Amino acid sequence: AQSVTQPDIHITVSEGASLELRCNYSYGATPYLFWYVQSPGQGLQLLLKYFSGDTLVQGIKGFEAEFKRSQSSFNLRKPSVHWSDAAEYFCAVGAGSGTYKYIFGTGTRLKVLA
Amino acid sequence: DVKVTQSSRYLVKRTGEKVFLECVQDMDHENMFWYRQDPGLGLRLIYFSYDVKMKEKGDIPEGYSVSREKKERFSLILESASTNQTSMYLCASSLLGGGDKYFGPGTRLTVT
Numbered sequence: 756a757q758s759v760t761q762p763d764i765h766i767t768v769s770e771g772a773s774l775e776l777r778c779n780y781s782y783g784a785t786p787y788l789f790w791y792v793q794s795p796g797q798g799l800q801l802l803l804k805y806f807s808g809d810t811l812v813q814g815i816k817g818f819e820a821e822f823k824r825s826q827s828s829f830n831l832r833k834p835s836v837h838w839s840d841a842a843e844y845f846c847a848v849g850a851g852s853g854t855y856k857y858i859f860g861t862g863t864r865l866k867v868l869a
Numbered sequence: 870d871v872k873v874t875q876s877s878r879y880l881v882k883r884t885g886e887k888v889f890l891e892c893v894q895d896m897d898h899e900n901m902f903w904y905r906q907d908p909g910l911g912l913r914l915i916y917f918s919y920d921v922k923m924k925e926k927g928d929i930p931e932g933y934s935v936s937r938e939k940k941e942r943f944s945l946i947l948e949s950a951s952t953n954q955t956s957m958y959l960c961a962s963s964l965l966g967g968g969d970k971y972f973g974p975g976t977r978l979t980v981t
Contacts, residue, residue: 764909791972798873798959798972799912845911856927857970859911 757782759848761860768836769868776831776863778846787849788829789857790820794842802844805829816840841867872896873973875960881979888947890976892960899965901943903927903935906957906975915958918943919965950980 758781768774780786787806791799803814810822820831829846846860876891894901902917904927914927916935924935932954936944943962947954960973 759911796878796974798974799961799970800972801969804969847912856914857912859913861909861911 757848757858759846759858759860761844761846761863763863764861765864765866767866767868770838771835774831774833774836774840774865776844776846776865778829778831778860779827780829780846780848781827782848785824788820788822789847789849790814790818790829790831791845791847792816792842793845793862799845802831836865836867838867838869841865873960873962873971875958875973875976877976878974879977879979881981882947882950883981884951886947886950886980888950888978888980890945890947890958890960890978892943892945892962892973893941894943894960894962894971895941896962896971897940898962898971899940900963901937902961902963902970903933903943903945904959904961905929906959912959915945950978952980954978955980 760779789804790802792802793799802818803812805812805822813819818833822829843862843864845862847857873894882888900919903915904912906912913929915933918924918937934946958976961970963970
């Protein structure tokens with residue numbers, strides 16, 4: 756069965772430090788992979804996505820993610836975190852035709868210390 | 870910019886009431902979705918629609934129904950609200966071929 760795992764429920768980093776949020780998936784074929792961010796009281800905003808090609812993808816707000824097929828992972832990274840990055844982050848895998856059926860991870864809540 | 874709007878940000882209803890959650894998108898997207906978001910469970914798909922009057926069940930359709938009479942509008946209906954339907958409800962839209970989903974700001978529903 757398809758699944759997405761985000762093993763870290765909460766992560767705390769200091770402003771200016773680097774960040775890596777983990778995402779592991781289980782899917783039979785080459786997946787479509789996404790990272791979304793949800794700021795408090797807001798809907799979800801797409802940060803980046805991977806469909807095919809270069810396994811390192813760049814997104815908005817200085818984020819990047821690397822698809823590693825051998826590890827079934829799609830980890831999100833940022834070299835220097837800003838206080839405004841405090842939010843909840845969701846990894847998702849698109850399954851089915853037209854990627855209409857996303858499977859979301861349970862989210863990682865990021866806290867940034869000043 | 871794609872805009873997905875939801876009729877209410879916060880809603881409080883009583884058990885047994887019929888509840889309507891409205892969602893409107895302005896980008897002529899064919900697909901529209903209703904998700905439920907609960908802590909520790911992520912987002913779970915309730916229903917989606919790929920065309921006017923067309924709908925398909927998602928992973929947790931029980932206790933919900935939907936209506937799509939116009940392309941831009943997708944309504945979620947709780948026929949008889951129960952306390953276990955207290956949750957954040959998120960609407961989203963996308964083009965028919967799939968790809969990026971655009972989400973509304975969410976409606977936080979409390980059923981007492």
